[in-house]
Amino acid sequence: MLRALIVDDEPLARRGLELRLGAHQDVEVVGNAGHGQQALELAAELQPDVIFLDVQMPGMDGFETLAALPEHQRPLVVFVTAFDHHAVRAFEACALDYLLKPVEDERLAQSLERAREALAERGAEAHREKLLALLRQVAGKPDLLLEDALSEHAEDEVLKDREVLSFKDSGKIIRIKVDSIRWIEAAGDYMCVHADDDTHIVRATLGDMEGQLDPKRFQRIHRSTIVNLQRVKSMRPHMNGEYFLLLDSGHEVKLSRSYREKLELLR
Structure with a gap:
């Protein structure tokens, strides 16, 4: 009820x-x-x-x-x-x-x-946290992440082969080609997925997105932004250790100081 x-x-x-x-x-x-x-x-x-x-x-x-x-x-x-x-x-x-x-x-x-869907997801998240607590206890690692407890190799293979992302919104299924995505930005409980031909607004979190994308191709560069590394054409320093990344579409996105280590992936 x-x-x-x-x-x-x-x-x-x-x-x-x-x-x-x-x-x-x-x-x-x-x-x-x-x-x-x-x-x-x-x-x-x-x-x-x-x-x-x-x-x-x-x-x-x-x-x-x-x-x-x-x-x-x-x-x-x-x-x-x-x-x-x-x-x-x-x-x-x-x-x-x-x-x-x-x-x-x-x-x-x-x-x-x-x-209804959000409440079901909350229940699933609570179950996930209980499972993670058990894994931490068994492994004796209080800081263990669920991603580390799973098979990294198997997960990488799944992400590598994924060509399309699917999202359910208002009873419709939205399918987005992974290669078409330039960058993704958060807007509250929604994500703006900027692709070649359109901007898709889907209900998800950046964590959800990161879990579905190959980290060799997509990286978070800001607390609210994920970028397709292959669509970055150049970068220029800004201030306080920040950078602006120029994408192949002409748009610029900011790489914040907190994610400065990601610069190595762009060189």
């Missing part, structure tokens, strides 16, 4: 969304809040799986409310707004999704499906 909390300063908007959510048998609306402070109190008390959070509210708006939620107990968040330009801020704030008012049933269903 997906436990939902609705936060909106307009009673009619709260009621309308509650009715729409009620049409989904695996969704339970556990509470309603009319302002940010009440939302924080109910979130702590009810521990919902997902919050449908209005952006424009008097006093504490939706973004401020999200920022005030304790990170260790932060549920999934779907922003609800009447203005499309808030979508970018929603992604930057690590929201699961955003809905435009008036909320359409089809888009609501898509958001709920994303919530």
